[in-house]
Amino acid sequence: MVPSGHLAAALPDAAAGSVEIDTITLCDLAPDPGWRRPVLLDRELIMLATGGHGFAEVDFRALPCRPGTLLRVRPGQVLRCAPPQLDATVIRWHPEALHGLDVDAEEAPTWVQLAGEDEDAIINEVSQLTVDSRRHRDVPAARSLLRHQLTVLLLRLSMLRSDARRAAGPEEDTFRRLCREVELDYQRTRRVEDYADRLGCSVRTLTRACLAVTGRSAKQVVDERVALQASRLLAATDQPIARIGWQLGFSEPTNFGRFFAREVGVSPGAFRAAREQPATPPVVRPRTPADPAPQVRRA
Structure with missing residues (x-):
């Protein structure tokens, strides 16, 4: 198992652990603005692309991103993006943030290009959570509010792949x-x-x-x-x-x-x-809505 010290070093403020749920930008996520190396994540993370076109490299797979693309990245995975070409809102949280709530975070898809009513609903959820996390950070009731907002967001995402799950043999x-x-x-x-x-x-x-x-x-x-x-x-x-x-x-x-x-x-x-050399996109096309176990990109 990776020692906790190495995980904490991957994110600048991970060791603090003072914020259960927060929202940041891609530039806030990596200690190196150029993303010359991947970041080893220690928190749950959802990334919603809001501008530009580019690729997010998750576990060495380059996934195409444009406005409306949503990524679900888990603790222990490595992430690298290209902020000059891509803007995104990032929601991250500690696993205990959802303790006692009726939601399975594992059901959220790894990659999805939102469209139609799904896109409107999920963007609204992300936007409201972002606003509330910044405006009400020091309000005692904010913790419960953000937990329930995140639960609703994850439930909406899990519904995107429910048909595939039912059809699975x-x-x-x-x-x-x-x-x-x-x-x-x-x-x-x-x-x-x-x-x-x-x-x-x-x-x-x-x-x-x-x-x-x-x-x-x-x-x-x-x-x-x-x-x-x-x-x-x-x-x-x-x-x-x-x-x-x-x-x-x-x-x-x-x-x-x-x-x-x-x-x-x-x-x-x-x-x-060679770790500072980003993958040459596109390495892989996402399979949705059921995501296979990630594969190591062959050199």
Whole structure:
């Protein structure tokens, strides 16, 4: 697991933790105005593009953005944008901000281009939350107001993908269950057998589900999640490469180096050396409304 100190360093005021929900601009989000390196996020985040055209790079995938584009970025992911070409309102919050409220933040789509009535409703929610967070920051009742406004916003976003969720078959459900388990334990084990035992199914069932949803085997899905975390830490932190490998379950730096080179196509050192070079867009076209597990961009 990434030490909290490194996460706090990723955002200038993350350590303060005094504001549960706040709104900022893209320029406020990164310590470097040029975004030469990705930012490793430690909070939940929604970004609504309000002007310009450009790309937001989330976990090394360049996603097209224009007015009305909404991104949902989660803690632990890396983000890089190009503020000169893109303006956006950013809402961020600590996970405990929604404690006790009937909303599942995970249901919000990763990328959506808003249109029609959905666009009007969601832009209104974002605008009102932005105004209230700035005008009433020191008012005792503001905390409850902002929590409920954010809940309404997330519920509206979750409805955008409800039809796809209802249409999902058993293989999609199995794949999602596997992803949740991998997220909890990828630093300890990369064995598909361990996840199959935990989910009460066979390796064949997991592989069939992964192939149906992503075109990749269950083993590839697990390994790609480990490689993604390694890529995040290499790009957004200055932790020693050997330490990153150790955090991800590799007792020997050489084993980590071979694994990373196999998955990503370059050595950890080469990947880190190139981290200040942004992706050449477009790297990927978003799949909506059901979002697959993010993939590491091959060099």
